[in-house]
Amino acid sequence: MRKFDTKIQHLKYKVLREVARLAWEGKLMEKVTDIPETLVPGPKATMRCCIYKERAILAKRVGLAMGGNRENKNVIEVISIACDECPMGGYEVTGACRGCLAHRCEDVCPRGAITFDDQQKAHIDKTKCVECGACAKVCPFSAITNHKRPCQNACKVKAISMDENKAALIDNDKCIACGACVYQCPFGAISDKSYILDAIDLIQKGENNQKYKVYAVVAPTISSQFAYAKLGQVITGIKELGFYTVVEAALGADMVAAAESRELAEKGFLTSSCCPGFVAYIEKNFPDLMPFVSHNLSPMATISRYLKETDPDARVVFIGPCTAKKAEVQKEEVSPYVDAALTFEELQALFDSRELDITTMEEGVLDNASYFGRIFARCGGLAEAVAQGLKEQGLEDFELKPVSCDGIEECRVALLKKSKNLLDANFIEGMACVGGCIGGAGCLTHGPKDKSQVDKYGKEAFEKTITDAIRVLNCE
Amino acid sequence: MVVQICIGSSCHLKGSYEIVELFQAALQEHALEERVTLSGSFCIGKCNREGVTVQVDDTVHTGITPDGFPAFFETYILNKL
Numbered sequence A: 001m002r003k004f005d006t007k008i009q010h011l012k013y014k015v016l017r018e019v020a021r022l023a024w025e026g027k028l029m030e031k032v033t034d035i036p037e038t039l040v041p042g043p044k045a046t047m048r049c050c051i052y053k054e055r056a057i058l059a060k061r062v063g064l065a066m067g068g069n070r071e072n073k074n075v076i077e078v079i080s081i082a083c084d085e086c087p088m089g090g091y092e093v094t095g096a097c098r099g100c101l102a103h104r105c106e107d108v109c110p111r112g113a114i115t116f117d118d119q120q121k122a123h124i125d126k127t128k129c130v131e132c133g134a135c136a137k138v139c140p141f142s143a144i145t146n147h148k149r150p151c152q153n154a155c156k157v158k159a160i161s162m163d164e165n166k167a168a169l170i171d172n173d174k175c176i177a178c179g180a181c182v183y184q185c186p187f188g189a190i191s192d193k194s195y196i197l198d199a200i201d202l203i204q205k206g207e208n209n210q211k212y213k214v215y216a217v218v219a220p221t222i223s224s225q226f227a228y229a230k231l232g233q234v235i236t237g238i239k240e241l242g243f244y245t246v247v248e249a250a251l252g253a254d255m256v257a258a259a260e261s262r263e264l265a266e267k268g269f270l271t272s273s274c275c276p277g278f279v280a281y282i283e284k285n286f287p288d289l290m291p292f293v294s295h296n297l298s299p300m301a302t303i304s305r306y307l308k309e310t311d312p313d314a315r316v317v318f319i320g321p322c323t324a325k326k327a328e329v330q331k332e333e334v335s336p337y338v339d340a341a342l343t344f345e346e347l348q349a350l351f352d353s354r355e356l357d358i359t360t361m362e363e364g365v366l367d368n369a370s371y372f373g374r375i376f377a378r379c380g381g382l383a384e385a386v387a388q389g390l391k392e393q394g395l396e397d398f399e400l401k402p403v404s405c406d407g408i409e410e411c412r413v414a415l416l417k418k419s420k421n422l423l424d425a426n427f428i429e430g431m432a433c434v435g436g437c438i439g440g441a442g443c444l445t446h447g448p449k450d451k452s453q454v455d456k457y458g459k460e461a462f463e464k465t466i467t468d469a470i471r472v473l474n475c476e
Numbered sequence B: 001m002v003v004q005i006c007i008g009s010s011c012h013l014k015g016s017y018e019i020v021e022l023f024q025a026a027l028q029e030h031a032l033e034e035r036v037t038l039s040g041s042f043c044i045g046k047c048n049r050e051g052v053t054v055q056v057d058d059t060v061h062t063g064i065t066p067d068g069f070p071a072f073f074e075t076y077i078l079n080k081l
Helices: A007-025 A028-039 A051-065 A104-108 A134-138 A150-154 A180-184 A196-205 A220-224 A231-240 A249-267 A276-285 A287-292 A299-310 A324-328 A344-353 A371-377 A381-392 A408-419 A450-459 A466-474 B009-013 B016-029 B069-080
Strands: A076-078 A090-093 A114-116 A122-124 A144-147 A160-162 A168-170 A190-192 A214-218 A245-248 A315-320 A340-343 A402-406 A427-431 B002-006 B037-041 B052-056 B059-064
Touching: A007 A028, A007 A051, A007 A196, A007 A344, A028 A051, A051 A190, A076 A168, A090 A122, A104 A114, A104 A134, A134 A144, A150 A160, A150 A180, A180 A190, A196 A315, A196 A340, A196 A344, A214 A231, A214 A249, A214 A299, A220 A231, A220 A249, A220 A315, A220 A371, A220 A450, A231 A245, A245 A249, A245 A299, A245 B009, A249 A299, A249 A371, A249 A381, A249 A466, A276 A287, A276 A324, A276 A408, A276 A427, A287 A408, A299 A315, A299 A324, A299 B037, A315 A344, A324 A340, A340 A344, A371 A381, A371 A450, A371 A466, A381 A402, A381 A427, A381 A466, A402 A408, A408 A427, A466 B016, B002 B009, B002 B016, B009 B016, B016 B037, B016 B052, B016 B069, B052 B069, B059 B069
Parallel strands: A214 A245, A214 A315, A315 A340, A402 A427, B002 B037
Antiparallel strands: A076 A190, A090 A144, A114 A122, A160 A168, B002 B052, B052 B059
């Protein structure tokens, strides 16, 4: 079974795996410069114009696998030499233009930008064109196409432009680190920085969890990942890597659902604070709405705080689908609780760097959270959990009117309406990725089955309600 | 005395919460809430086939079940105070 959606993910994975392998062996500094040649032995180029360019780009990927440029605060970075400088000419007439007689394109164009040559073929005058796309819609041969860069198309917050050399350029003041461009760039020219070396270092210096314990907190999206193995085997694999134990971030979600529903009933209006991409988007685009963002930490930070309260020496590594979590853990209010954030892509690389075949392992258990904590992984789950939280805490008098925003564009619309007092809702569930966390850029696979996998995992929970799941945490 | 009850996934499924409740009731019954601190711990690292793991100060006890709880409480809590 294929482990990744795209060949770009596979390439990134191979680099991460090599970096991790050398790090475990303590030979990274000595052999780091050999990695590009190990992965591209040559002599024939398979990806770019020549093996030398391939290796030069791989050297940059190695840098990102080792944490990237520390001076650049953004966890998402462009590998300029890997950028293919895709055309971005906007609407253009292609060879499919038959030179017809109808000239619908000409009639519909509001700016008179379309002319015809002596073959009756259409041309767009770029000095007049306003990129409205009307011509493309009416052409019966679909001969007019929009050349837009995949990264720019993916970036709904419009943080990507091009530099003087036509390579992609990220505006860090707009970027929310969601990773949509990372997943979409067909050349792998934009990547998230990796903190696998921090995780390996934490594990190694803990000396088999004797000096301190390293806890892995895993996001509920894990249930839709590693489809080639059983979830219990993934848990055992994580422990085999040297983690002391594995804890569900979904239990943090149960804690958040209980607290957030109380906060909502008290304040009357809230936006969720679970998705770091969504929160960053409000900070950067709707600063006036910041007071409405729930004061609860995210599920990841909430459960990690609990872990550090019960075991002050604990170290916590979060493993999830999300690149924006890498930015969240750097925030002042979260960094004391979470020591590093990894993605599922990186977890796969870690397994293979130690040659751990999880499919042959015994099944471990992962079960503390309720159905409601677990379904946070998909869009709509958070609002459902808040409704349940209100019910369980006798706050049903508060009439919940949620709006679940699937992807950052829907978030934008809801926030815009709220800023104009036009929103007919009192709770905004904001998910930067389409589908929710299951659409995250750090997922190994993205597919139509993911949502049902999360729901199935939710229904398998031993605890049926939020109250049941969190009661054990208040045992003092 | 510090009593840590394992609430890691393995023990949780074997009834951590029941043991927590039994502890709370027993401490109340004997008015020992001030002398015994109860806390949860994510995995004590002694996952067992049966029952819950409980750590009393530095000593780890495994396989605590509701049936065995009264004897356990007498021997390892009351007796050690």
